[in-house]
Amino acid sequence: MGKLSRFIFTSLVLFILWLFLTSTFRSQEVLIGLIFSLAIALFTYNSFTERGLQNLNPRKVFCAFLYLPYLLWQMIKANFDVAYRVLHPKMPIKPGIVHVKTKMKSDLGKLVVANSITLTPGTLTLDVIDDNMLIHWINVKTDDVEKASEEIPGVFEKCLKEFLE
Amino acid sequence: MSWVIAIAIIVLGVVLTLIRAMLGPTAADRMVAVDSMTTITTALLVLLALYFKRYIYLDIALVYAVLAFVATLAVARYMEGGL
Amino acid sequence: MLNAIGWFLIYFGAFFLFLGALGIMRFPDVFNRLQAGTKCTTLGALSTSIGVGLLHPAWLPKTFIIALFILLTNPISSHALGRASYRSGVKLWEKSVVDKCKEFKECVEEENE
Known part of the structure; x- marks a missing residue:
């Protein structure tokens, strides 16, 4: 599968998890969560999912x-x-x-x-x-x-x- | 008042698993008892967060659940002889 | 209404947590104890944390995460414990009916070493 779709799927899951954990929509929280979920997804998408966006x-x-x-x-x-x-x-x-x-x-x-x-x-x-x-x-x-x-x-x-x- | 009853029931459960962890004839019995005790304690921590009205205690419950899971896996791997 | 449902879930969960602990006390061998421990504590912790979330709706997302985490990891840790205790040579209860595990050499090779 495409690397891009796997990467996007991983960061999407991480970002939703972050939103649940902080449970606010303040812009600074959301921004820092977005940055960190993209950064973590960059390192871990390879072992996190095999099919990427097809899961959705x-x-x-x-x-x-x-x-x-x-x-x-x-x-x-x-x-x-x-x-x-x-x-x-x-x-x-x-x-x-x-x-x-x-x-x-x-x-x-x-x-x-x-x-x-x-x-x-x-x-x-x-x-x-x-x-x-x-x-x-x-x-x-x-x-x-x-x-x-x-x-x-x-x-x-x-x-x-x-x-x- | 209703707090006391719910928390008392759960604490009684923790005590029962602790007794099994002390009696258990083999190491596996003890580990099974400790594993269940950690899950019960997670629920107890969530209830305590409600009792003290502190949102931050929920984080403790979450971190406790994560650490207990890792600890159980490590002990299981050790008993299997792979560590 | 939400309060009533929340309290009902908390008591339901507390009751099953207690039953799981009682099962761990009463059942005769490791695997039966693992059954009682896993099932009862999973549902008990799940419904207790969701119940707390319903009493305080602002806390619902985080208690939901806790419940989801327990639902995902508890069966895995019980599976790891069961497998490890079988391979480390724990005997089944003497009144057990069948043991198909003996037919697989992956299961018993630890004992022969």
């Missing part, structure tokens, strides 16, 4: 905004699940480590899928080796690779493939 494609942004409430809902469900298991006097847990295959190709896709798996009910990503994921499951339903792949990352990948691949 409206379709992708829309998918990301749809994905966020879904993730929040899953997190709330996960918390009530943990609450049930903690407060139950007999602790109904049946833990184990299962093996799951992911369909995501890019590193960013794997990162987002692994983080989402960690935040959803009863699962925790332990290791990612190429496209194999090792997942600690607090209530193992199946130890078959295909069935577990359907059960755990299946729903997420359908959402995420839209805006990450």
Whole structure:
């Protein structure tokens, strides 16, 4: 991708972060933030992003905004699940480590899928080796690779493939 | 009054994780307890900022969260044997 | 109205922070503790800081940044801890059902050295 678009994307993200941190629109603050975000982006754009301004494609942004409430809902469900298991006097847990295959190709896709798996009910990503994921499951339903792949990352990948691949 | 209840619940959580950090049979148990304790403490610092009505305390919470993340990664790398 | 929502979020978060700590006390092995610790503390810290932001709307941007930072980094640090504790030879709970990790040589080579 073009170096310029990557550079612009990095400085845009840094500048928005600065605006959030200072939370004023006074001209001196905004000016110094602009200067510093351009200077930092000059050194770091290479490792910050791979696709630059393509990330701001409206379709992708829309998918990301749809994905966020879904993730929040899953997190709330996960918390009530943990609450049930903690407060139950007999602790109904049946833990184990299962093996799951992911369909995501890019590193960013794997990162987002692994983080989402960690935040959803009863699962925790332990290791990612190429496209194999090792997942600690607090209530193992199946130890078959295909069935577990359907059960755990299946729903997420359908959402995420839209805006990450 | 409502402050006291919210802050007391969170402090009780910090105490529980501290007990686990003292009891924990292995180093990994202790580190897991300390990692959760740092996140709980971040929330506690945000609440304290509201209690003392000081905007500047939010910066402390932010810096604490950043440093705790780096510290956890460093200890994890050390336990794995790569440091 | 905003006040009520803010207080509700703060109490909701405080309750789940406490539950996470209780889970760390009660669960039997490292990985189960990591589950309770990560999920409950992430949502708890998130909703507490957003709740504080709603009580003081001028603070909302910074509390939003704190919440976003916690949401991004907490799963990563728990993943690093879980992986490190498996590779450093921590045993699973004796009542665990399966352990597919043994099939991968990347996971167990640390123990053989």
